[in-house]
Amino acid sequence: MKIEMESIGTIHTEFKEIEGMPIQPTGAKGIKGTVEIKDKYVDGLKDLKDFSHIHLIYLLHKVDGYKLEVKPFMDNTNHGVFATRSPKRPNRIGMSVVKLNKVEGNKVFIENVDILDGTPLLDIKPYVPQLYEDTIDELKIGWFETKHQKAKSQKSDNRFK
Amino acid sequence: MKIEMESIGTIHTEFKEIEGMPIQPTGAKGIKGTVEIKDKYVDGLKDLKDFSHIHLIYLLHKVDGYKLEVKPFMDNTNHGVFATRSPKRPNRIGMSVVKLNKVEGNKVFIENVDILDGTPLLDIKPYVPQLYEDTIDELKIGWFETKHQKAKSQKSDNRFK
Numbered sequence: 457m458k459i460e461m462e463s464i465g466t467i468h469t470e471f472k473e474i475e476g477m478p479i480q481p482t483g484a485k486g487i488k489g490t491v492e493i494k495d496k497y498v499d500g501l502k503d504l505k506d507f508s509h510i511h512l513i514y515l516l517h518k519v520d521g522y523k524l525e526v527k528p529f530m531d532n533t534n535h536g537v538f539a540t541r542s543p544k545r546p547n548r549i550g551m552s553v554v555k556l557n558k559v560e561g562n563k564v565f566i567e568n569v570d571i572l573d574g575t576p577l578l579d580i581k582p583y584v585p586q587l588y589e590d591t592i593d594e595l596k597i598g599w600f601e602t603k604h605q606k607a608k609s610q611k612s613d614n615r616f617k
Numbered sequence: 618m619k620i621e622m623e624s625i626g627t628i629h630t631e632f633k634e635i636e637g638m639p640i641q642p643t644g645a646k647g648i649k650g651t652v653e654i655k656d657k658y659v660d661g662l663k664d665l666k667d668f669s670h671i672h673l674i675y676l677l678h679k680v681d682g683y684k685l686e687v688k689p690f691m692d693n694t695n696h697g698v699f700a701t702r703s704p705k706r707p708n709r710i711g712m713s714v715v716k717l718n719k720v721e722g723n724k725v726f727i728e729n730v731d732i733l734d735g736t737p738l739l740d741i742k743p744y745v746p747q748l749y750e751d752t753i754d755e756l757k758i759g760w761f762e763t764k765h766q767k768a769k770s771q772k773s774d775n776r777f778k
Contacts, residue, residue, distance in 0.1 A: 457623070457624060457737065458621055458622075458623065459621070459622040459623065459624065459676055459737070459739075460619055460620070460621060460622075461619075461620040461621075461622060461708045461710075462618070462619065462620065462707070462708070463618060463620065464707050464708065480748040480749065481748065481749035481752050482747075482748055482749055482750075482751055482752060484752075485751075485752055497685065497699075497707060499685035499686060499697060500685040500686070500697045500698040500699045500706075500707070501697045501699055501700070502685075502686060502695070502696060502697030502700065503696045503697055503700040503759055503760060504697055504699055504700040504759075506700070506757060506759030506760065507700065507757055507758060507759040508753075508755060508756055508757035508758075509753055509756060509757075510699075511712070513674070513710055513712070515620055524658065524660035524661040524663075525660060525661070525663060534663070535663060535664045536660060536661045536662045536663030536664050536665055537661040538661045538662055538665055538671075538740075538741040538742070538743075539662070539663065539664040539665045539667070539668065539743055540743070541742060541743070541748075545661075545740065546623070546625050546658060546661070546740070547622045547623070547625065547739050547740055549622075549674055549739060549740045551672070551674070551712075551742060552749070553749040553752070553753075555752065555753075568749070568752040576618065576620070578620075578708050578710060579699075579706065579707070579708055579710045580699040581699070581702060581712060582699075582700055582701070582702070582758065582759060582761065583756075583758075584758045584761050584765060585756075586643070586758065586761065586765040586768075587641040587642065587643055587702075587761075587765060587768050588641065588642035588643055588713070588714040588729070589643075590643055590646075591642045591643060591645075591646055591714070591716065591729040592669075592670055592714075592716075594669060595669055595670060595744075595746075596667060596668055596669035596670075597668060597669075597743065597744075597745045597747065598664055598665075598667030598668040598743060599664060599667065600743065600745050600747065600748075604745060604747040604748060607747075607748050
């Protein structure tokens with residue numbers, strides 16, 4: 457079954473190449489960007505301005521192919537790609553929680569952006585942890601447990617090109 | 618730009634039709650399901666078992682077309698589709714945080730599942746709020762502010778068929 461999608465807009469940021477980018481929102485604090493929504497989808501932005509944070513779902517368009525086991529930026533051992541946020545993944549879907557500063561016409565102004573310039577946007581969803589957080593009693597984050605602090609400073613390199 | 622994707626597996630649940638389904642994980646507590654991953658992607662599951670919760674990203678395959686303004690299950694007024702989790706959205710991408718019970722071969726056993734049986738899976742990502750939660754100082758959740766409690770009991774109807 458082939459699934460066809462079309463971008464609903466484009467994400468503009470200061471990151472023109474993968475090398476040197478922050479790899480997670482926690483490493484991208486204060487970095488601003490803009491989402492430009494295609495005219496035909498602008499009416500879908502109604503009331504989005506009332507949210508402080510949104511999920512962006514996008515295509516990791518600069519990545520070629522995938523690897524099922526990867527050594528992520530934050531660790532020195534291999535993990536299954538679905539246990540990582542590695543961009544070299546089947547379907548190349550990326551997801552970030554970003555701060556929403558304002559909405560003006562077809563432009564959405566965002567902050568804490570760990571996304572490459574020119575990235576095709578697939579979807580925006582409101583960030584509402586109230587819809588699931590009471591289902592989380594005990595949280596285990598696997599190999600990130602001892603590594604996640606690195607996300608604040610670790611930058612991207614060319615390993616996933 | 619046309620974007621092609623292919624499912625990496627299928628989500629199996631007790632929900633054979635949209636009507637009567639829980640609409641959010643908070644309304645699906647204890648409801649179990651299984652994800653069956655295609656053989657060629659099974660190696661990507663390595664180390665996933667060490668996580669207690671995962672993001673599933675999937676195709677809302679039973680939905681036809683989209684509406685830019687929708688009246689969600691939890692409210693009586695229209696909102697832009699990107700300010701809702703309405704399934705009638707461009708690209709029909711769904712996303713849920715579910716509990717991970719175990720991984721056996723190509724099967725991932727999950728809980729708190731608000732997903733239709735037979736849903737094509739596009740991606741699995743580990744649920745690691747540590748990677749972004751320190752970028753969230755003040756959270757505003759728009760129209761959900763006074764409505765999100767409804768997600769615990771509200772069931773789906775046929776409005777998005």
